[in-house]
Amino acid sequence: MDAFYASVEQRDNPELRGKPVAVGGGGRRGVVAAASYEARKFGVRSAMPGYKAKELCPQIIFVRSNFSAYKKASQEIREIFQEYTDLIEPLSLDEAFLDVTENKKGMLSATLIAKEIRERIFEKTKLTASAGISINKFLAKIASDINKPNGQKLIAPEDALEFLEKLPIEKFFGIGKATAEKMHRLDIRTGKDLKSKEKIELARWFGKSGIWYYHIVRAEDNRVVRPHRIRKSVGAENTFFNDLNTVESMVEAIQPIVNKVFERLSAIDRFGRTLTLKIKYKDFSTITRSISFPHEINDLEMMRNECEILIRENIHKGDEVRLLGITASNLTGTFLHGEQLELPFPIEIID
Numbered sequence: 001m002d003a004f005y006a007s008v009e010q011r012d013n014p015e016l017r018g019k020p021v022a023v024g025g026g027g028r029r030g031v032v033a034a035a036s037y038e039a040r041k042f043g044v045r046s047a048m049p050g051y052k053a054k055e056l057c058p059q060i061i062f063v064r065s066n067f068s069a070y071k072k073a074s075q076e077i078r079e080i081f082q083e084y085t086d087l088i089e090p091l092s093l094d095e096a097f098l099d100v101t102e103n104k105k106g107m108l109s110a111t112l113i114a115k116e117i118r119e120r121i122f123e124k125t126k127l128t129a130s131a132g133i134s135i136n137k138f139l140a141k142i143a144s145d146i147n148k149p150n151g152q153k154l155i156a157p158e159d160a161l162e163f164l165e166k167l168p169i170e171k172f173f174g175i176g177k178a179t180a181e182k183m184h185r186l187d188i189r190t191g192k193d194l195k196s197k198e199k200i201e202l203a204r205w206f207g208k209s210g211i212w213y214y215h216i217v218r219a220e221d222n223r224v225v226r227p228h229r230i231r232k233s234v235g236a237e238n239t240f241f242n243d244l245n246t247v248e249s250m251v252e253a254i255q256p257i258v259n260k261v262f263e264r265l266s267a268i269d270r271f272g273r274t275l276t277l278k279i280k281y282k283d284f285s286t287i288t289r290s291i292s293f294p295h296e297i298n299d300l301e302m303m304r305n306e307c308e309i310l311i312r313e314n315i316h317k318g319d320e321v322r323l324l325g326i327t328a329s330n331l332t333g334t335f336l337h338g339e340q341l342e343l344p345f346p347i348e349i350i351d
Contacts, residue, residue, distance in 0.1 A: 001077070001121075002128045002149035004094035005034035008073055009063050011126050019061055024259075026050040026062035029248075031255040033065055037149060047256035065300065067266050070094075073125050074267065080120045084113060089225045092260075093267045095144075097137055099225040114152050135160060136221035141173045160219040165192040172216070177241045179206070191217050231268055235276075236260040237325025243282050244321045250311050254324055258307050261326050262300045271296040272328030275303065277310040280323035289314045296332045303328075 001007070005023040010016045020039035024032045030050030042057035053060055074093040081088050084107075087099035100113050107113050114131035121129045128150040132143025135157050143153040155163050169189055170180045186205065188194050194202075194217045202210030215221065236257050244250050254277075265271050275297065276290040289310055297303050307326055315321070 001094035002130055003034060003036050003040070004073075004127070005065065005070055006036035006039070007127050008069050009066070010036060012069060013063075016061060016063070020044070020057050020059060021061050021063060022050070022053055023063055023065050024050060025064075026054060026060070029252055029255070030062070031252070031259065033256070033259045047259075049252060067262075067300065071266055071269075073127060076125050077121055077129075080117060080124065083120075084117060086227065087225045088227050090267050092263050097140065097225045111152070111154050118150075118152065136219070137223050137225070138173060138216050138221040139163075139219060142167070142171065164217050164219060165190065165195060167191045169194060172213075175213075176239065178239055179209075181241070182206075231270065231331060233327050233329035233331065234261055234264045234268070234270075234272070235278075235325060235327030236264070237278060237323055239280075239323045240321070244324075245319070247312060247315050250315055250321060250324060251308050254307050254311055254326065255304060257324060257326050258304050259300070261328055262303055265298075265328055265331075270331040271298040273297070273330040273332070274328065275306055275310065276327040276329065277307065277314065278323070278325035278327070279314065279321055282320040282322055284322075286323075287314070292330065297328070 006021045009021055009023060010019075018038065019036070020042065021036040022032045022039055022044060023034040024030055028051055032044060032046055032048045032050060032053050034046055035044040035048075035053070039053070039057055039060055042060075044053045044057055044060065050062065070093050078088065078090070078096075081096065081098055084103050084105060085098050085100050088096055090096040100107075100110050103113060105113075107116075110133045114133050118129045118131060121127060130144055130148045130150060131152040132140040132146070132155070133152065134140040134143050134155040139155045139160055143155045146153040167190065169175060169183050169191070172191070175183070182205070183189070183194070188197065194213060197214075199211065199214045202214050204210070206213060238253065238257055240253065244253060273294070273296055274290055274292040276288050278286065278288050280286045291306060291310060297306065311324075
């Protein structure tokens with residue numbers, strides 16, 4: 001979906017249409033959960049501190065998140081997906097993989113299916129969607145961002161290798177700022193540069209992730225679309241380009257991570273009774289600290305507050321932190337739902 005949360009707010013509040021809108025908090029410790037395309041023109045992005053968004057776009061309008069409205073729209077969209085296939089793997093409320101190799105309508109073109117689904121979504125929800133069509137998850141994910149908003153992109157089998165060779169390394173899904181910078185230092189700037197490296201070199205430089213990079217630049221991704229999986233936990237983490245060295249900077253940095261976890265929990269309609277904070281320090285040592293409750297934590301503000309408490313109780317003066325993560329576990333509910341996309345390496349930049 002295109003700027004999903006902000007688009008829902010603009011749809012439901014006519015006075016917001018055509019204006020720069022950010023869902024989230026605009027205060028000193030607030031964070032942008034989503035930004036409309038009008039706001040993005042000024043450089044406003046999700047996970048950005050609210051005060052920074054105001055500096056970039058003084059006329060920006062902040063609205064509080066309304067997950068019940070987002071969830072309702074997401075359910076309507078899912079119903080449309082189910083008209084075409086049962087092989088649906090949601091990534092979050094606003095994104096999913098669909099395997100339409102054998103589809104319920106007997107259509108022979110995935111491109112036409114994507115076009116028709118996008119049209120049906122707009123008819124039903126008045127929201128626009130973009131799509132990526134290709135031979136595997138990795139390529140489809142990259143393709144889905146190319147013609148946003150309200151567009152789609154096909155990466156055909158015969159075009160995949162050439163496409164990846166020309167692609168800037170920053171555009172590879174899962175390669176964040178820190179990894180991209182390291183690749184630049186190794187003179188890896190495009191897929192062609194990445195492809196020129198031996199597997200053993202990439203493994204030495206990037207560990208398990210290096211093996212993954214070796215395969216994806218060759219368009220090799222054999223992961224299937226996985227519906228009907230029960231999640232035991234849901235989490236997100238962020239490796240920072242610069243180490244954090246103050247409690248306040250860590251409290252600020254944890255907010256978009258909490259937002260992402262809450263979004264993923266909302267997508268599967270299951271919430272956890274246990275929250276776990278992961279801290280990786282500058283020297284790569286790692287600790288985890290958990291807190292449990294007798295009931296599920298299904299309120300975003302409560303989750304934010306409890307994660308802030310975990311930060312403040314476990315960070316000490318002088319600590320330098322390179323990664324923070326939050327996981328919700330002991331999930332309630334027994335329904336079968338789609339599984340959050342998992343890559344064989346930590347995603348560095350939450351977007």
